[in-house]
Amino acid sequence: MTDADMPDAARLAVLAGRHLDLVTAPFTLPRSRVLVFRADDGVRVHTSEYERRLEDCRVLDEVTVTDAAGAVLPVRDVQPHRIAFGSETGSAVATLAFDGPAALSVAGSDGVHATLRHRDGRVERHPLAGGGIRIRIAPDRSIAIEPGDHESALAESERLWLEWFARCPRVREDLQQMTAFCWWVLGANIVELPALGDARAVVPSKIGYVGLWQWDAYFIAVGLRHGDPELAREQLDIAFRFPGADGQLPDVVHEEGILATSDDLPESDRATLRRAGSQIADPSQPVPLTKPPLAAWALRKVLEAEDRPDWAREQLGRVIRSQDWWFAVSDLDGDGMPEYGHPYSSGLDDSPIFDGPIPTAAPDLAAYLVCQDREIAALLGRYEPNADTDRFLARAERTQELLNGMWDADTGRFLARGAGEEIRSDTVVGLMPLRTGTLPDGIRDALRDAVDDPARYGLDWGLPTVAADDPDFSPERMWRGPVWINTSVLVAEGLELSGYAERARELREQTARLVVHGGGPHEYYNPFTGFKAERATTSFGWSAALFVDLAVALT
Template sequence: MPTVELDLVERPFTERGSRLLVTAAPDGLRVARAEYETPLDATTELTALVVHDPAGRLVPVASTTPSELAFANGVSLMFADPSTLVIAGQHAHASWRLSDGTAQALALNGCHVLVGPPGGWSEQAVRTAAEARWERWFAQMPAVRPDLAERARMAWWTLAVNLLPIGGREGLVPSKYGYVGVWNWDALFHAVALRHASPALARDQVLLLLDHQLPDGQLPDVVHDQGVLAETTDLPRSDLARLTEHVGRANGTALSPSAVPVTKPPLAAWAVWKIHRSDPDLPFLASVYPKLVRAHTWWFTASDPDGDGLPEYLHPYSSGLDDSPVWDYGPRAEPPDLNSYLILQADRLADIADALGRPADAAEWRARAAAHTELLLAKRWDGTRFRTLAGGSPVPVRTVLDLMPLITGRLPRAVAAALEQELRSSHYWGEHPLPTVPFDDPAFDPDAMWRGPVWLNVNYLLIEGLHRSGFTTTATELRRRTLAMVRDAGGLYEYWNPLTGTRATHATSGFGWSAALFVDLAAQPDG
């Protein structure tokens, strides 16, 4: 069975459904627990785990695969179940320190629980079960080209280990390193890949959000172990402190002290329709359609403070673009992506209505998409670009969001061609496109999250948009360069430096939507 070698740094030894992470440290192995908004240093179960042979010599780790962490003398760590990490072997000694500093030691003569509830386990039974679990999972991976297979297997493993019980379902968290909850936007991108293995699991990612929909129709930003994050009073203090570093710094406009809704860009109907096309399920469509309509309507009733028919983001986190330079001009902003998503959503709601045998609804949604496109053009297209507003005024900074109206597939040919030409210009088109801020903009920073690095979700959406707008050659080339960048960079990162194509300085590893969208792009036919 093809598998993945884990380095115990970017790729910890862990298991689907488990909060436990085994990583390497200078003094041995560490076992910590992944929890929402909690650093691993605060959830350490044990540290300095080492193995010695009967003569007292230190035994190194020989290999780590998804099913087993093996020391050179046959001692192994394995998951008996998501809560239970065992150590198994003969004629060896293991030692470690508990989180309070207490030293522990064990003479190995079978299979012992290292972390988890007491119980008796058979080494061979644990190994056989673990190997079978991972064989079943990798067997579900969609086929990809041979040159993409190694990175695709890593991505497929990432999706499995990031699955945790969250909010009453099995949710895929963005990363066990610091992102232990189900984020709204991420869940929808995760569903795109999970539909290849388990459409039911993909549907659960959407249902996790809809289960926690607010009475006014808003979808929460995060579903986590303690509840949801749906407004600014729910934010951790560290987030508030970080936001003050850049929000409004160009003009001094501060964050509001009162509660503000926090959500993520509207793509739920887009994800639902992708899942349905892979695995038609009319009862599922019928059950989610009213909730999707309410979520769509929320943007127009609760997130359009100037009443011009073009909703805006009321908070930086609602955009998913936490530190984008558009927020330098204030905590409210209207980049062109939001209304582009809403147009796309209206068309997908039309598709869902058609599938449910509701032609009048479908016609209304398509009419709304057309009218919304006309309004976006009339109010935000200046003849050369779609303008971004902050607090009602245009901002000078340019971002890749200026190109997002391509995803609608509804732009006049001349406007779409102008955007495609800009995308292919030296402002954006390098060996590793697309930077989130163009190379020549004064705000460009290749390592600062949304101020320059490449993000897979942006590229993925624009690849779709280019196809939808008739620019197949550019879409194909953007897909090729995106896949090559991820293949060659060494890991599934949160974002990439667009100058080098390598991991950006502060990007986390094992990132869920990077894994999900890489798999989906790699599974698409070439050409």
């Protein structure tokens, strides 16, 4: 049977399977905390846990499948629902599948065995004929071996994945395979948060980012809305569920609680900040941690997919309180322009705009606040027609004026300020004011020129996060030069809102090409090669979600 002859969901599953290399894309199941990676002669098994390294979450160091003569049967093919092992002749075969979220099922033909190498060095060997074996994995990463019912496990795993792929958007053919893989990433990154009543969080990555980050939830919801609006709403539900008494939304919701101040940071984050020479690694007073105000933007986009007025009104109240928090609590110098009190609250953790003193007034934050007040007014007009929207529109105008005052005519750039000191770095945050759509013509045109300038942002593989000719530029260091999908998408939207619709489409096409060329939705990309940056995470949630959103828009 060719791909074209298959039922649509099955075809999409096969397309996604072409990217499941068990290295950048592990074998897993929606809601599961178990990950299977390629090992030397077989596979290895890990769990996925909040703030624990993959190496610290080992379950089995290796699972090797052998035939009756003891020859290793290598991995021959991977599909979302199973890993196939086999000899070159096909005379000996075995498959591995999930048997529920916390167990693996392995079975094979007569004479085939599985050898399990444990963390402590113990080795055990099991025949796989018949129903095979079931490897049950406990929360403490211990295992129990039980008789298996492999056919049932395999069928159920395939059913779950086909149900997921039935929701995958159908897009332009040249983008369909990567869309299917990105849709797999979103399904694969679903975890349960039992403390929240089995809430389903689509995490940034089961490899190192097991929690619901506020900003990530917004971008992920925007992609999910095209096939699963209910799951998209669930991401916003979780992100909005734990506001502080003053309305602040937390940075992260995870299985052990929330992260809302610097006091909640794990030691690994503090150590990273110390290495960067940050003054806020160990503050004497807690610093609030949140994420940029894109809540109303995400809410509006999710509601475009499926209108839910009662739900919208409930969430809108929380969004308004969070927006008011920025002006009431995070305007740290009292000049009317809120600041980032911590690099993490910007989402751009190691951007050079934080090399100077903190707090930091940044043009991206100002632009987000302008847009969010206007979004709130529009949403109120739709869902609360008797509400007074004047204060939001008036505040947007005041913030826009302050934003325009951050323009530096000598450099032709918006400049951030750290504790009042100008920060001269030429970074992507200076392009975000395009999103307001109401910049003076000369400033708007200058930003368009910057996007096109090959010495600054007009690179072959996309929009770097620091201009290529800036002294702070690095093609590999997170927010100091690599291309990120979310900033590219936000700038593209800004170009469209500022009257450059064709240039916006070109940037969207370029961003989609980058993901295809780079082999998948990675965390960030080297802007010169178009491939994954060395330290970037793979199978990254918001890159996957925003690729889906791009593919739908470009169809």
